[in-house]
Amino acid sequence: xxxxxxxxxxxxxxxxxxVAFWCNPISGHATLYWYQQILGQGPKLLIQFQxxxxxxxxxxxxxxxxxxxxxxxxxxxxxxxxxxxxxxVYLCASSLIPVTGGANVLTFGAGSRLTVL
Amino acid sequence: AQKxxxxxxxxxxxxxxxxxxxxxxxxxxxxxxxxxxxxxSSGEMIFLIYQGSYDQQNATEGRYSLNFQKARKSxxxxxxxxxxxxxAMYFCAMREGLSNTGKLIFGQGTTLQVKP
Numbered sequence: 001x002x003x004x005x006x007x008x009x010x011x012x013x014x015x016x017x018x019v020a021f022w023c024n025p026i027s028g029h030a031t032l033y034w035y036q037q038i039l040g041q042g043p044k045l046l047i048q049f050q051x052x053x054x055x056x057x058x059x060x061x062x063x064x065x066x067x068x069x070x071x072x073x074x075x076x077x078x079x080x081x082x083x084x085x086x087x088x089v090y091l092c093a094s095s096l097i098p099v100t101g102g103a104n105v106l107t108f109g110a111g112s113r114l115t116v117l
Numbered sequence: 118a119q120k121x122x123x124x125x126x127x128x129x130x131x132x133x134x135x136x137x138x139x140x141x142x143x144x145x146x147x148x149x150x151x152x153x154x155x156x157x158s159s160g161e162m163i164f165l166i167y168q169g170s171y172d173q174q175n176a177t178e179g180r181y182s183l184n185f186q187k188a189r190k191s192x193x194x195x196x197x198x199x200x201x202x203x204x205a206m207y208f209c210a211m212r213e214g215l216s217n218t219g220k221l222i223f224g225q226g227t228t229l230q231v232k233p
Contacts, residue, residue, distance in 0.1 A: 042223030042224050042225050043208075045220040103150060104150075104212070105152070105167065107164070108162035
């Protein structure tokens with residue numbers, strides 16, 4: 001089966017510019033996640049969707065970050081305006097609808113590396 | 118407080134030897150799941166192994182096993198017969214709650230280098 005697709009793989013922008021990242025999850029996966037991974041740290045959840053509804057966006061900096069998942073399939077994460085501290089890898093992951101007692105394993109994409117100058 | 122703690126920033130192991138990567142966790146929820154992921158230099162997070170809090174036996178997946186000590190709140194990953202391709206960053210993660218809809222919380226990671 002095809003994996004989680006993300007683009008672009010690399011992006012360099014100047015501070016105060018905007019950027020958008022795209023993610024296409026595994027077919028049939030209802031849940032989609034965006035994680036931010038700063039160099040040397042573990043990933044941190046930004047937002048979680050189930051179908052096209054938001055389940056958790058408590059750690060999304062809503063003054064500059066936005067995400068949408070129209071039609072419950074692919075998703076876009078936008079940053080506007082970008083700050084230096086937004087330099088990170090943005091990982092998209094997807095999973096099947098969680099089942100109580102199951103593992104609900106997340107499958108990750110290769111990530112989009114953002115450098116803000 | 119840190120929910121997931123990985124105290125080893127970097128580890129070395131000789132090819133074909135076994136290695137243990139440490140992970141401790143903190144939760145008051147009796148229902149939780151513990152995961153290990155591998156992140157090679159290509160950047161993709163690869164799922165390795167899962168342990169549920171109610172599982173009676175330690176999880177095993179091929180050369181990977183999870184040494185689950187519930188009372189100590191530790192979930193160490195053991196890699197047997199290390200291979201050069203095992204060189205990567207390894208992350209321990211936890212999800213709290215029975216519903217499995219909660220977010221995965223990751224530790225800081227451990228870099229493993231396998232020496233030929």
